[in-house]
Amino acid sequence: MKKHHVIYIFFFNLPFADIAYGQFTYGTTGLLHMPTADMQRDKTVMTRASYLDVAAAPGEWSYNTWNYYLNLTIFPWLEVGYVCTLLKMAVPELQLHNKFRNQDRHFAVRLRLWKESWWKPWTPQVVLGTNDPGMSSHSNGFGSASATGNDYWNRYYLAMSKHFSWKKVADIGVHVAYLYNRRELNHYNGLVIGANLRFNLPESSFGNKL
Numbered sequence: 001m002k003k004h005h006v007i008y009i010f011f012f013n014l015p016f017a018d019i020a021y022g023q024f025t026y027g028t029t030g031l032l033h034m035p036t037a038d039m040q041r042d043k044t045v046m047t048r049a050s051y052l053d054v055a056a057a058p059g060e061w062s063y064n065t066w067n068y069y070l071n072l073t074i075f076p077w078l079e080v081g082y083v084c085t086l087l088k089m090a091v092p093e094l095q096l097h098n099k100f101r102n103q104d105r106h107f108a109v110r111l112r113l114w115k116e117s118w119w120k121p122w123t124p125q126v127v128l129g130t131n132d133p134g135m136s137s138h139s140n141g142f143g144s145a146s147a148t149g150n151d152y153w154n155r156y157y158l159a160m161s162k163h164f165s166w167k168k169v170a171d172i173g174v175h176v177a178y179l180y181n182r183r184e185l186n187h188y189n190g191l192v193i194g195a196n197l198r199f200n201l202p203e204s205s206f207g208n209k210l
Contacts, residue, residue: 025056026131026153027069027083028108034194036175037127037161039112040073047071052085058152059185063088063098071108077115081108083131083153106132106153116162124162131155155181155188171198 023030027048030036033056040046049068054061065088071081082105089101108131116125132153159177166172175194181187 025050025052025067026108026155027067027071027081028110028129028131029071029079030159031175031194031196033188034175034192035110035127035129035155035157035159035177035179036173036194037112037116037125037159037177038173038175039076039110039125039127040071040079042073042076044073045071057085058183060150060152060183065100077112079108079110082106083108085152104150104152108132122162124160127159127161129157129159151182154183155179165200166197168200170200172196173198 023032023035025033026035028035029038029040047068047070049066052065052067054064057065065086067083067085069081069083071079073079085104086100087102087104088098108129110127110129112125112127114123114126117123132151133156134151157177157179159175161173161175164172164174173196175196177192178190179192180189
């Protein structure tokens with residue numbers, strides 16, 4: 001089993017949301033690797049940078065790297081992101097070996113199809129999303145060029161999320177998603193299930209931010 005190491009470098013949230021939730025690896029709202037149907041508050045802007053252990057990257061990766069991204073929730077039902085991941089390239093004529101010389105770039109889009117509890121209190125929220133759906137980088141960083149994109153972070157998903165209150169102490173989120181990607185190595189296709197817990201502390205409290 002791969003061990004995932006992600007170091008959170010910085011967080012910047014502008015200007016209309018008190019708190020936001022993001023996904024380090026893919027630059028979109030969700031859990032660490034799993035998408036959820038949670039959405040940011042309207043007009044939330046997020047930017048982050050993270051150190052990614054090789055185990056947190058796609059199967060083609062053979063080294064630790066970094067990523068950074070800009071994420072914008074344009075409407076309560078639409079979130080878009082632009083994600084860059086640093087690539088190492090060898091340049092023999094310059095005597096540069098395994099140096100960060102390029103970056104993989106991709107877009108992400110999330111569309112809320114159904115809001116939680118719209119019809120009945122038990123109905124979940126539903127989001128359709130994708131990362132790296134088409135062209136990404138003009139060079140894949142592993143020794144050959146690609147004019148059509150490498151789809152390192154490619155995935156399509158349909159996610160559902162439902163939240164429950166636990167004795168007014170905490171909020172429990174239960175998430176189910178179906179994933180599909182076109183990558184040749186390490187296909188993460190199929191059903192995934194996750195959960196998270198958030199204590200009901202004041203929005204401005206240190207404990208809640210932590």
